[in-house]
Amino acid sequence: MANVRKYTEQIASAKKGKDVRAAIVSAINEVSDENNTYNQTKADIQAAQKSINADVTKNQQIQQAFNSNLQEAKEVQKDLTAKMNKGTTLAENLEKKNTTATSLDKSLGEKNTAATKTVQTLEADITAAGQAERSLEADVTAANKAAQTLEADTTAAGKAKQSLEEDITAAGQAERSLEADVTAAGEAKTKLDASIKTSGENITTMQNLVQNADQIKTGLETDLNNAQQASKDLKQNTAASVTKIETAGQTQIDLIKQNGGGVENALSNYFALRRNGKVFTTKIYKWETSTSPVGVKMNANENMVAEPSVGRTEGRDDYAQYGLFHHFTCNFSVDENGFNHVDALEGQIGFTKYGKVQVGEVTMSAWFGIEDTTEAVLYHYSDSQTELTPYPMKESINPDGTISPFMIHAKYAAGDIDGVPYSSKGLAPANGCQATQARNPVSYTGMITYMHKLGGHYCGTTSWDLFYRQLMMIIKYATTHSQSIMAGCTSYSNQNQNLVEETGVMRVVLTKAQAAGYVIGSYVSIGDVGSNTNKDRYYSYMHNKAYSVKVTKIEDVDDSNAAVYVDAPEAFDTTLTTWITTMPWRSGATDEVAGSDGSPNSNTNGKDPYKIQGIETCIGAYEVLGNVVMDIVTGPDGNPARDVYVCEDASTLSSNIATVRANYKKAIAQVAYTAASWKYITEETTDPNLGIMIPTKVGGGSTTGFADGLYTDTGASGQREWLALGSLDDGANAGLWFLTAGGGWSTAGWYIVSGVSPNGTRGEWQATA
Incomplete structure (x- = not known):
């Protein structure tokens, strides 16, 4: 096992996030150095395979280029044959001209006329010779071995041209010596014959080149076949070798873990070195004392500042200096006994955010306390058990009741791949709308089977996953008005009708004012509703052109209209009954x-999701809890009240209310009754043993108290699922304490999503069991 103690000083002295991450990656890599040989061998094999494939590709390209040159050579041969025929015709014409010149003694005028015709014919021949010269020069480039011969031919043609020009001059002076003109023409014929002979020799050379090229081609084909067979053999041998190496590597990794090594041991050491016992406290005044949602930071939290980032502009984060608030993106899994595991950290070999993996944020296990005083409630948070923080965070408790050195939360809402939920990047959130790409059973009851496709201890978002985000808002930002810090995607319910019919496009045309309401980078669906009048996103026709596609740009079409472009998988036609809808x-x-915290474009525009401690939140849909059921009973005042039941073992999740009442844990408080109307929450009661905050009083406003809405229907019996955070159109009602409790526990729709939680099975802490 590798010795990582030498990194202790480096890790302990790290004061910045970059130093911290560099230190842990160095430590983890040192711990995992037993795998270096495996990784290098695998890389070498893959590189060799890549080189072979590249050589094969290069040979194919050479063969293609040679075939092209061969075809050009054949065209040259054809062209030369045509020019030989022209040369023969030229010789015959010269013979005829000699005969004509002999008879010119009858009349000098006739001689001059014949000479002029001879000049014209010879000029045409010169032009043809020039064309032959240019063609032969091009052929020289295509066939390197024939270059010198073709250049000689060009020179000969040039001399022939010069001789013919002299013959023209002699013909123009025919009155002095007709015999000299005839002699010059004879000399020109002789030279042209020599040029034709040279061209014939060039043809022979080109034929030899073609023959040699055919032989080379045959050899290349043989070499290519051999290379392809060698590549095939190498791929087969490589695949077998990689399988053996991966098997051996996994065996080594398992041994490292068994002996206390690996990423989890490194994380445990890293967090252990950063535990300092500091207690971060925020006092939130009770409604009766102050209606303001703004609290007071105390103890180690005093004078601490947190500012959410906007895009790549990073906000101030004083908490980044403390290990308690450090978090690392990871791949996680849950075993058959309910223990969660960190499989890889971002930056390590094997880590990915994409595909059939679970992506989470791993952070230090922690302790909290809720101190209820006459005037306020004090929320305490620490890396250690203290008098003020007697309770471990539920995510920190292993199924056997021991305390884990870390806790994991899913980073993303669950998406669907091949009918299975995954917390991975780039996925449309799994939901129950009727689009072909959706139809996922995301509800309290539906997720029991859906999440168990991953394993018996997987669950949808749990109450303690939500409590962690609520507590981080209170500690870091000292407020219960979460939308005043980060609003989330809660006011972005646009639906607009296309104005211009088009064919084969990836856009819709709206008025400029309508188009300006869309955010580049956000997601929409496009559908042709036909004669349907209901524009609810539930229906498949709202998505039949493009489902959950990104807005890529918005451009003006004319003075009145603008086009909203999307990255649809294929182009589509639009009509005047085509609609675009935000998703x-x-x-x-x-x-x-x-x-750690912030939004892509704006923290307060109501159109952007945000992250808190790296966890993506408020994406534009309710987040249904997978381990919580509300059971309607008669309250003390005679009105319908809701008992809250929490499941601590995901393998026992049930849709039978008798089983729920018998096996789940009932929380210490009931949900307040709002008589089928929205009321703003003024009090939250925390059950510290179950890690859940329950809205117990209402009557405030959108900027007072907990500043979030609560809705309960008037039903006197039955069960309800817990829908948190808020949807696209919940506006000021939405936020971290939002709860709509009017839907049956099997309700699903486009507006209901969840996460893949590794915390479905948590034990009871041994000290309080």
């Missing part, structure tokens, strides 16, 4: 946001 954001929308 919840796909996973990974906040990955480019700097730091």
